[in-house]
Amino acid sequence: MSSSIDVAIVGAGIGGLTLALSLHEAGIACRVYEAVPEIRPLGVGVNILPHATRVLAGLGLDAALREVAVTTRESAFFNRFGQFVYSEPAGEYAGYAWPQFSIHRGDLQGVLLAAVRERLGQDAVVEGHRCTGFLQDDDAVAISFESPEGDTLPPVTARLLVAADGIHSVVRKQFYPAEGAPRYSGVNMWRGSVVLPPFLSGASMVRAGWLSVGKMVIYPIRDNVDGRGNQLVNWVAEIEAPQPARRDWNGIGRLEDFFPTFADWHFDWLDVAGMIEATQTILEYPMVDQDPLPRWSFGRVTLLGDAAHPMVPRGSNGAGQAILDAPCLAAQLREHGLTPDALTAYERIRGKATADVVLMNRTAPPDAILQTVHELSGDKPFAHIDDVISAAELAQISNRYKQVAGLSR
Numbered sequence: 001m002s003s004s005i006d007v008a009i010v011g012a013g014i015g016g017l018t019l020a021l022s023l024h025e026a027g028i029a030c031r032v033y034e035a036v037p038e039i040r041p042l043g044v045g046v047n048i049l050p051h052a053t054r055v056l057a058g059l060g061l062d063a064a065l066r067e068v069a070v071t072t073r074e075s076a077f078f079n080r081f082g083q084f085v086y087s088e089p090a091g092e093y094a095g096y097a098w099p100q101f102s103i104h105r106g107d108l109q110g111v112l113l114a115a116v117r118e119r120l121g122q123d124a125v126v127e128g129h130r131c132t133g134f135l136q137d138d139d140a141v142a143i144s145f146e147s148p149e150g151d152t153l154p155p156v157t158a159r160l161l162v163a164a165d166g167i168h169s170v171v172r173k174q175f176y177p178a179e180g181a182p183r184y185s186g187v188n189m190w191r192g193s194v195v196l197p198p199f200l201s202g203a204s205m206v207r208a209g210w211l212s213v214g215k216m217v218i219y220p221i222r223d224n225v226d227g228r229g230n231q232l233v234n235w236v237a238e239i240e241a242p243q244p245a246r247r248d249w250n251g252i253g254r255l256e257d258f259f260p261t262f263a264d265w266h267f268d269w270l271d272v273a274g275m276i277e278a279t280q281t282i283l284e285y286p287m288v289d290q291d292p293l294p295r296w297s298f299g300r301v302t303l304l305g306d307a308a309h310p311m312v313p314r315g316s317n318g319a320g321q322a323i324l325d326a327p328c329l330a331a332q333l334r335e336h337g338l339t340p341d342a343l344t345a346y347e348r349i350r351g352k353a354t355a356d357v358v359l360m361n362r363t364a365p366p367d368a369i370l371q372t373v374h375e376l377s378g379d380k381p382f383a384h385i386d387d388v389i390s391a392a393e394l395a396q397i398s399n400r401y402k403q404v405a406g407l408s409r
Helices: 016-024 052-059 062-068 105-122 170-175 270-277 318-336 339-364 367-376 391-405
Strands: 005-010 030-033 043-050 074-078 083-091 101-104 130-136 141-146 152-163 185-198 205-209 212-223 229-242 283-289 299-304
Touching: 005 016, 005 141, 016 052, 016 105, 030 152, 030 367, 043 052, 043 105, 043 212, 043 318, 052 318, 062 101, 062 105, 074 141, 083 367, 083 391, 101 105, 101 229, 130 152, 130 170, 130 391, 141 318, 152 170, 170 299, 205 283, 205 367, 212 339, 212 367, 229 270, 229 391, 283 339, 299 339, 318 339
Parallel strands: 005 030, 005 152, 074 205, 152 299
Antiparallel strands: 043 101, 074 083, 130 141, 141 152, 185 229, 185 283, 205 212, 212 229
16 A cells, blocks of 8 residues: 555654654654544643653753743652651752653643644644554555544555554554453542642652552642742542542542541641642542553554553653653664664664563552651651661662663763
């Protein structure tokens, strides 16, 4: 079959849009196809760690991101009584060449989308096209689409297909129809965002508590949202639960299902219970991942981002690993041409790296600090953290995760 475009990207999320910009930088033509009829700023907060920020800065997006994000100053850990456990500087403040950004997912997607349309043209992202499958031969890939109303749309032919279509990837399902359900970690999470005065440094990413008694992740994602200095603060509540929630990033959660665990969390640095109660929209999601795949690439088709390596959302690495996939794939296409060999080379580089992060998130994520303190203290208040564990031991736990996740300075 003959192709009409070089690279078709299915999915205009963070990974797909970063890939479009990376391919453009490499001089490779592409087009992005998105299922929703109109891309709107959905979701809540994400953190972009320095290794991923390096990629976005290399694409000329640093200034645009600084305008809409909070540049994170520190990672701070507390127990469920609000007592300080450990903190360390983040991003630029830790000596990295690039910052860590805490940002609304919709703002990040918006920056990427605006750059794609400006550089590649307004028709570079085609909305209202849900991928339903593909056929390929030695020369090209024919991709099938349907409209939001379920009508069949004309197929698109491309020399290569990259599936960045997320956790419910149709392309991954075509590769692995018998893969089965995701692996549930035994933890559900509830998420929300609310306008609050700055707390701690005003740019702190806080983790507090532990999963068996209630854990919170809290950080600001927009500065001065009301002209009075208040911030939009993102929070995530995590609790062990026997059954997983529905696997939908935009699934609505109920306050009564988790709030009793946090009802007495009133700290001198933040009223956590009040923060939760003031939140208008609460989202619910299970902490799930899937086992690393034996391969991502078949002929002229490959996977990227969550479609390739869905991971438990810990350690701020879901979006980050998708961002890292993009320049790697673009580099292999530039070296090997628009060939299956390029996709195989990309998979060889990124497959092992992302599998290590998936497995590390299961066994020793960065919040393992909280588990260690919870167990050593017997889930009781302490006079001083040094009576429980030394700062050197806490730093060692943190550094172990950074090494696997590729967070080198």
